[in-house]
Amino acid sequence: MNRYESAKALYQAEGIATEKALATLREIPISVHCWQGDDVIGFDGADSLSGGIQTTGNYLGRARTPDELLADIEKAFSLMPGKKRLNVHACYAFLGEDKGKVDRDAYTYKHFAKWVEFAKRIGLDGVDFNPTFFAHPMVKDGLTLSSPDEKVRRFWVEHGKRCLEIAAEMGKAFSKPCLVNIWIPDGFKDVPADRLGPRLRLKKSLDEMLSSYDKEYVIPAVESKVFGIGVESYTVGNNEFYQNYAASRGICCLLDNGHYHPTEVVSDKIPSLLAFYDKVALHVTRPVRWDSDHVVLFEDELKEIAKEIVRNDATDKVLIGLDYFDASINRISAWVTGERSMQKALLYALLLPNEQMKALQDKGDFTRLMVAQEHAKMLPFTDVWAEYLARENASENYFDEIALYEEKVLKARK
Ligand code: RNT
Ligand code: ZN
Secondary structure, eight states: OOHHHHHHHHHHHTTOOHHHHHHHHTTSOEEEEGGGTTTTOOSSSOOSOOSSOOOOOOOSOOOOSHHHHHHHHHHHHHTOOSOEEEEEEGGGOOOGGGTTTSOGGGOOGGGTHHHHHHHHHTTOSOEEEEOOOSSSTTOBTTBSTTOSSHHHHHHHHHHHHHHHHHHHHHHHHHTSOEEEEEOOOOEESSOOSOSHHHHHHHHHHHHHHTTSOOTTTEEEEEEOOSOBTTBOSEESSOHHHHHHHHHHHTOEEEEETTSSOTTOOHHHHHHHHHTTOSOEEEEEOEEESEEEEEOOOSOHHHHHHHHHHHHTTOTTTEEEEEOOOOSSSOHHHHHHHHHHHHHHHHHHHHTSOHHHHHHHHHHTOHHHHHHHHHHHHTSOHHHHHHHHHHHTTOOSOOHHHHHHHHHHTGGGOO
């Protein structure tokens, strides 16, 4: 008997169907961010990052041009098992001859058509989109949609509107809705004199932005945050603001698991939102002491997040996106390791006796529940993972190929 057959039998004895788990896993889309490959710089003129987020490290081979980024994405995605979407930020516009002439408030679909062509060519499930409200001269005093300067506020409202229009085209191109995630860096380093004003302006800006959009092909989401670097005292778009905004406007919340106090966990927020929302979007990341956006690893909180998606039958309600950026290691490897970690966590959750454990909880049999939870940890998960990789034509050793790519391609980028 091979490893998989023996694992299958052991799982079967626990009432768990490995075939079903494998079939489900390959249908769960993961939206992989485009911004790991170039340290979140983009194509539209920025030379550094701002807005309280930070990439650290200077490992060789950062993608410096659109062509390099596309090549790196293609390499990285070829080593990622499962169904993937591509998550694009507006700062990754292919401006061509419009460079220096057309600003973010006037981008159109033509500046992003290449992303759609590319995603189709490499066989992706779709494209998601994000307005880029940072790393731009129109961010004034750290503010965008909440700015008291009407010119600044209008500029960003228009940027948001353009992005919703572009996203509708992206959605249509795949006949599937495109998630448009709104994250703004707005906030203050020190104690503000007015906490309400900026929030009322943000509310007004969002209402203007969202006054019309394609309801069939666009899913707008808002991403809250507790603080950023240099924005420690006050964040306009905090959790309470956006959850109430989303609930009252019928849009979606996006939970980034780096955006809360260290003892607060997103795994526990997912079921709370599922009680009220049809869809919940995620930015899966790995915060180390702060919103550091480390590469996602197969760790306890990630497993817990995956459990909440799987056992609540929410694989089509929770839109899984990745959000991390590490410039201190090979960026392609960073990409692949994070995506595989997410897939592992989902498979791990799919292979748990969720029904039986829930029954124990409902009976109040917490002793047996604890024993069952510990027992489940020791089931031969790795053998089923190996089988998944084999069926996806993906090798467990992805690094050799990346090392070769580093030698041949990345090292030549001086
Ligand atoms: C920042 C947010 C946001 C960004 C990306 C680049 O704290 O997490 O999602 O990481 O939009
Ligand atoms: Zn995020």
